[in-house]
Amino acid sequence: MASNKVLMVAEKPSIAFSIANVLSSGQMSTRKASTDVHEFEGTFHGFHVQFKVTSVIGHVFSLDFPETYQNWTVTDPLDLFQAPVRKAEANPKAHIRRHLSQEARGFGNLVLWLDCDREGENICFEVIDCIGHTNETKRKIYRARFSSVTEKDILKAMDNLVEPNKDEALAVDARQEIDLKVGVAFTRFQTSFFQGKYGNLDARVISYGPCQTPTLGFCVQRYLQINTFKPEKFWSVRPYILQSGYELQLDWERNKLFDVDVAVMFQKLVMEDGIAEVTEISEKQESKGRPSGLNTVNLLKIASSALGFGPQMAMQVAERLYTQGFVSYPRTESTAYPSSFDFRGTLGAQVNNPVWGSYVQRLLTDGYQKPRSGTDAGDHPPVTPLRSATEDMLGNDAWRLYEYVCKHFIGTVSPDCKYVRTKAEFSIGGEFFHCVGQRVLVKGFTSIMPWLAVNEKNLPQFTKGEKIEVGRVDLHEGMTSPPEYLSESELISLMEKNGIGTDASISVHINNICERNYVQVQAGRKLVPTALGITLIRGYQCIDPDLCLPDIRSFIEQQITLVAKGQADHFCVVQHVLQQFRQKYSYFVKQIENMDALFEAQFSPLADSGRVLSKCGKCLRYMKHISTQPSRLYCNTCEEVYYLPQNGTIKLYKELTCPLDNFELLICSMPGPDGKSFSLCPYCYNSPPFEGIDTLFGAAKSGSSGKLGKGAGMPCFLCPHPTCRHSLISQGVCACPECSGTLVLDPVSAPKWRLCCNMCNFLVLLPQGAHQISTTPERCPECDSTIIEVDFNKKTTPLEDGATLYTGCILCDELLHSLVEMKYGKSFFRGSRGRGRGSRRGRGRGRGTGKMVDPKMSFRDF
DNA sequence: GCAAGGTC
Numbered sequence: 001m002a003s004n005k006v007l008m009v010a011e012k013p014s015i016a017f018s019i020a021n022v023l024s025s026g027q028m029s030t031r032k033a034s035t036d037v038h039e040f041e042g043t044f045h046g047f048h049v050q051f052k053v054t055s056v057i058g059h060v061f062s063l064d065f066p067e068t069y070q071n072w073t074v075t076d077p078l079d080l081f082q083a084p085v086r087k088a089e090a091n092p093k094a095h096i097r098r099h100l101s102q103e104a105r106g107f108g109n110l111v112l113w114l115d116c117d118r119e120g121e122n123i124c125f126e127v128i129d130c131i132g133h134t135n136e137t138k139r140k141i142y143r144a145r146f147s148s149v150t151e152k153d154i155l156k157a158m159d160n161l162v163e164p165n166k167d168e169a170l171a172v173d174a175r176q177e178i179d180l181k182v183g184v185a186f187t188r189f190q191t192s193f194f195q196g197k198y199g200n201l202d203a204r205v206i207s208y209g210p211c212q213t214p215t216l217g218f219c220v221q222r223y224l225q226i227n228t229f230k231p232e233k234f235w236s237v238r239p240y241i242l243q244s245g246y247e248l249q250l251d252w253e254r255n256k257l258f259d260v261d262v263a264v265m266f267q268k269l270v271m272e273d274g275i276a277e278v279t280e281i282s283e284k285q286e287s288k289g290r291p292s293g294l295n296t297v298n299l300l301k302i303a304s305s306a307l308g309f310g311p312q313m314a315m316q317v318a319e320r321l322y323t324q325g326f327v328s329y330p331r332t333e334s335t336a337y338p339s340s341f342d343f344r345g346t347l348g349a350q351v352n353n354p355v356w357g358s359y360v361q362r363l364l365t366d367g368y369q370k371p372r373s374g375t376d377a378g379d380h381p382p383v384t385p386l387r388s389a390t391e392d393m394l395g396n397d398a399w400r401l402y403e404y405v406c407k408h409f410i411g412t413v414s415p416d417c418k419y420v421r422t423k424a425e426f427s428i429g430g431e432f433f434h435c436v437g438q439r440v441l442v443k444g445f446t447s448i449m450p451w452l453a454v455n456e457k458n459l460p461q462f463t464k465g466e467k468i469e470v471g472r473v474d475l476h477e478g479m480t481s482p483p484e485y486l487s488e489s490e491l492i493s494l495m496e497k498n499g500i501g502t503d504a505s506i507s508v509h510i511n512n513i514c515e516r517n518y519v520q521v522q523a524g525r526k527l528v529p530t531a532l533g534i535t536l537i538r539g540y541q542c543i544d545p546d547l548c549l550p551d552i553r554s555f556i557e558q559q560i561t562l563v564a565k566g567q568a569d570h571f572c573v574v575q576h577v578l579q580q581f582r583q584k585y586s587y588f589v590k591q592i593e594n595m596d597a598l599f600e601a602q603f604s605p606l607a608d609s610g611r612v613l614s615k616c617g618k619c620l621r622y623m624k625h626i627s628t629q630p631s632r633l634y635c636n637t638c639e640e641v642y643y644l645p646q647n648g649t650i651k652l653y654k655e656l657t658c659p660l661d662n663f664e665l666l667i668c669s670m671p672g673p674d675g676k677s678f679s680l681c682p683y684c685y686n687s688p689p690f691e692g693i694d695t696l697f698g699a700a701k702s703g704s705s706g707k708l709g710k711g712a713g714m715p716c717f718l719c720p721h722p723t724c725r726h727s728l729i730s731q732g733v734c735a736c737p738e739c740s741g742t743l744v745l746d747p748v749s750a751p752k753w754r755l756c757c758n759m760c761n762f763l764v765l766l767p768q769g770a771h772q773i774s775t776t777p778e779r780c781p782e783c784d785s786t787i788i789e790v791d792f793n794k795k796t797t798p799l800e801d802g803a804t805l806y807t808g809c810i811l812c813d814e815l816l817h818s819l820v821e822m823k824y825g826k827s828f829f830r831g832s833r834g835r836g837r838g839s840r841r842g843r844g845r846g847r848g849t850g851k852m853v854d855p856k857m858s859f860r861d862f
Numbered sequence: 863g864c865a866a867g868g869t870c
Contacts, residue, residue: 012869058868065864072863090868119868176866183865191863209865319870331869505867512865630863646863 002108002139006044008053009100009127010113011120016055018149019113023051023158034099044109054103059119060096060126061087063176065184072192077185078589081582085177097130104131104139111142112164113157116378118564122172124164147378148338171564174574178556182581183209186547186588190536193592194599195630196641199609201532202628203517204646209509210552211501213540216513217548218494219527220537222486229482235263238474239428241276244460247471250276250426250433256478263475266431271473273429278466280425288417288454290445292335292374293382294408296503297496299330299401302408304488304525306451307400311488311507317401318383326394327405328384331504335374338381343368343413346384353388355403356410359448368413379503384409407448414445419454424462428470435459485526498550499557517629535602539595543588606634606641614652616640617662617683625650633682642682647671653679660684 010016013035020028020038028040037054044051069075069083089097104110112127114120128141142161146153186208194206234256240249257263296315303314318330337343347368350360374382385406391399418441426433437459440446446453486494491510495501501509510527513519518533529537540548559577562568610624616635623635623642631650633642644650648668656665658681669677774789 056868057870060868062867063865070864077864091870094870115868123868172867179865179867181865185864187864205863207864211866323870502867504869508866643863 002106004047004049005107006049006051006109006111007104007107007131008051008111008113008144010053010055011115011123012057013055015113015149016053019154020051020053022151022154023053028053033103034095037103049109052103052107053113054099056096056100056114056123056127057091057094059090059123060100060130062090063087063180065180072188075188077189078582078585080181080185080188081578081585083181085180100127100130101132108138109140109142111144111158111161113144113146116145116147118168118172121165121168125166125169128164147376148340148381150338150340152340153338167566168564170570171560174560174563174570174577175556177574178560178577178581179210181578182585183207185581185585189585189589190592193596195632197596197605198599198603199606199626199634200604200628203532204630205516206532206536207512207516208547209512210556211505211509212512212516213536213548214498214500214550214553215491215495215509216518216529216533217537217540217550218491219486219513219519220529220534220548222483223529223534226482226485231482232258232480233260234258234478234480235260236476236478237263237267237270237431238476239270239276239433240471240474241426241468242471243462243468246460248435248460250428250435253432253434267473267475269429270431270470271429274470276426276428276433276468276470278424278462278464278468279427279432281422281462281464282425283420283422285441286419286421288419288444288446288452289372290369290414290416291408291411291449292372293337293412294384294405295332295335295377295382296330297333297492297506298335299383299405300507301489301492302404303401304492307404308525309397309401310510310521310525311492312511313397314401315507317398321394321398321402321405326385326387326389326398326402328382328386329380330383332380332382333375333377333503334379335382336376337371337374337412338376341381343371346386346409347413350385350388350406350410353406354390356406356448357388360410363410363414369415371412382409382412411445411449411452414448415442417444417446417452417454418442419456422459424459426468485522485528488521488525488527491527494550498554500550500553531602535595535598539598542594542598543591544584547584547588607636610634613650614664614666614682615657617658617664620662623682642686644668644682644685645670645680648675658684 008016008019010019016036016038017030020030020040023042024038024040028038031037031039033054035055035057037052039050039052042049042051063085065080065083066086069080075083110128110131112124114123114127124143131139141164143164144154144157144161146157187205190208191206194201235258236254236256237252238249240247242248254266257266299318300311300314303309303317304311307314309317315330318327321327322330344364347360347364351357351364353360383405385402389399389402394402420439420441422437422439424435424437426435437457438454439458440454440456443453488510492506495506495509500506513533514521517530518536519527519529522528537548546552556577559568559573563570563573606624606626609628610626610633612622613625613633614623615621616623616638618640619635619637621635621637623633625644626632626634627650629646631644631646631648633644634640635642644666645668648670651667651669653665653667656679657663658665661681661683663681663683665679665681667677667679669675776789
């Protein structure tokens with residue numbers, strides 16, 4: 001009975017385990033599959049049922065364009081805004097879809113335990129999609145709502161199952177489609193535009209995204225502030241008094257003045273008086289609050305500013321600590337602990353720690369504090385330690401992060417820091433001054449987090465009305481200074497404040513702008529924008545500043561929130577937002593010259609970049625190799641760019657030329673000790689795969705032995721690139737008349753039947769319009785070349801004399817020669833580009849002497 | 863080759 005079976009799906013394996021563990025009281029059996037499956041029996045809605053708990057691993061699907069929109073050269077990015085989109089498995093190797101559909105078989109109830117946020121709601125519907133929910137299956141679908149994976153919350157959620165929220169899921173669908181279309185359209189356009197013009201951009205891709213671009217915007221904004229900063233001199237009056245044997249500098253109420261004459265006047269007034277009268281003494285008890293729970297953003301900020309870890313690395317370390325069971329889940333927005341949080345147990349786990357064990361023991365004996373309230377984002381509890389560890393167990397980096405997590409947690413349950421702040425105020429010559437002292441009463445949490453300690457400063461005793469002689473009066477001259485480059489930690493705060501990215505993705509965006517060569521991380525984890533980063537942002541600022549402002553993200557968020565709340569239709573919102581971005585895109589394209597002017601001033605044109613490397617097959621002039629990213633060749637004459645494999649060292653390959661297009665071959669050596677080398681033709685490498693080749697091979701394969709085209713589908717002997725047209729060259733069919741090599745049919749050239757030698761690149765063009773060409777065992781008595789049989793199908797290519805079948809030597813047969821001339825008025829027997837020994841027919845020796853064959857030319861061009 | 867969002 002399907003109704004007696006309940007399948008539950010969580011967002012990740014660890015949550016599935018916790019849920020199963022709680023609901024089965026540890027009495028479950030676990031089976032390995034794509035993700036673990038836990039089985040047990042229990043009661044559901046008052047009935048005895050069989051439970052099965054498994055999980056996905058985050059999103060099952062991700063959104064992309066169909067194959068036809070994947071080609072950058074064929075698709076106009078503008079069309080992407082209206083293009084269809086499809087969902088494909090995000091990680092096909094994990095086989096999550098198959099796993100879910102298999103496990104759901106025969107199960108009449110589904111309980112969704114995905115995280116309780118919009119993304120989780122969206123994954124709910126991905127799961128429903130996978131298990132095949134139709135009217136026939138009649139499955140009952142429930143949503144569990146829980147705020148933490150604790151026994152209390154899990155049991156409460158089981159008793160209060162609801163329905164999944166379609167609107168929230170649709171809001172995520174909307175965001176996915178908008179992000180994809182906007183990001184990909186802008187990225188493709190600006191990448192193609194600028195890479196097609198400049199040689200030293202040093203970026204494989206010039207990406208745009210509604211999160212990464214505003215993130216870069218923050219860094220560049222600070223750079224511009226620094227760059228346009230005008231330092232100003234300022235002055236302040238600094239009187240010194242002698243009290244109880246201490247020399248004390250007093251702070252001026254006016255702080256500083258920017259007019260030296262006025263400052264000098266005040267200095268004189270103060271000097272002339274020479275007596276400081278104590279006008280007021282105040283003493284106030286102040287408190288420095290203990291921290292609230294640690295969330296991801298604060299963890300990343302501390303990791304960057306105090307430990308020197310970049311966000312990417314900090315997350316990696318935190319994840320490892322999490323999977324090893326030392327800390328709780330590290331991706332959370334919440335700074336508030338759930339009400340059920342076991343503080344005593346968490347502290348208890350640390351009492352034997354050699355570093356802070358005794359402090360924790362004292363807290364447990366004297367009583368720990370309830371943490372400050374903080375904010376509960378309803379996702380996961382703050383990051384807390386689980387098991388005690390030592391530096392030896394974790395290694396230095398992990399230890400330092402773990403140490404922080406522990407000390408922070410202990411800090412949250414320690415007393416506040418209490419101190420007394422004393423302020424003495426003075427009057428000298430009608431001007432007011434003060435000095436401040438601080439005395440700590442209770443160290444509280446600052447004894448475990450000493451870097452947050454209150455600075456103690458003793459102040460001598462003063463009495464109100466007391467008159468003290470002023471020792472000297474300095475006029476301090478200072479200079480205003482620009483802010484520093486944006487620190488990573490400041491950037492994280494700005495991103496959080498402006499809603500750019502999430503706890504899980506903030507580190508990814510920062511890493512992105514580094515990897516794209518828009519910013520560089522310098523000493524002290526300061527983010528310094530590169531010329532490329534600066535030029536991009538300045539470009540957006542002069543065409544359409546919206547493109548790099550954080551509002552672009554909040555606009556999208558606000559629009560999809562309408563969908564999430566059921567206030568607007570998903571389709572309408574997506575169309576509306578895309579329509580706006582499409583207009584922005586069109587305007588951007590139209591105005592790109594304004595941005596280009598900035599690029600022109602900063603970067604070198606392709607023609608001035610790179611080093612001469614190999615010959616172009618079209619103009620036979622040397623092309624330049626541009627080795628900065630993306631690695632490519634540029635032909636100055638043809639104004640064409642040929643992309644090369646990235647990450648490899650490129651050299652000329654024995655001055656060989658490609659038999660298909662006459663481009664000089666290159667050899668690419670991949671880095672590393674196991675790096676392989678392979679040869680490639682720059683033209684073939686950049687050509688799309690030949691269309692219609694399947695039919696051609698179909699015909700060739702069906703023929704009897706000896707037919708040209710036999711052995712089709714052999715791997716390329718020149719390079720392993722999957723789209724290289726060399727891979728379409730079939731196995732050898734006859735001996736090369738020029739060398740000891742074999743002539744192979746090059747079906748790519750169809751309808752230009754031709755043969756080329758696999759060794760010397762000798763090329764023979766065969767009669768066009770032939771229906772079928774086959775080799776014969778016969779040899780030509782004149783030149784010993786292979787005799788072939790040419791079948792002109794009457795229907796397709798009727799010849800004047802009505803004959804359809806001819807035989808002849810591939811090299812010297814007059815019959816074929818005249819036959820073709822008769823039909824087309826020109827000879828088709830043209831050897832070309834023979835290397836090494838020259839042709840028997842008296843063609844010039846050496847390379848490049850034959851007539852060029854452009855693979856793009858049609859037969860009629862001959 | 864491209865976005866941002868989950869998680870590993």
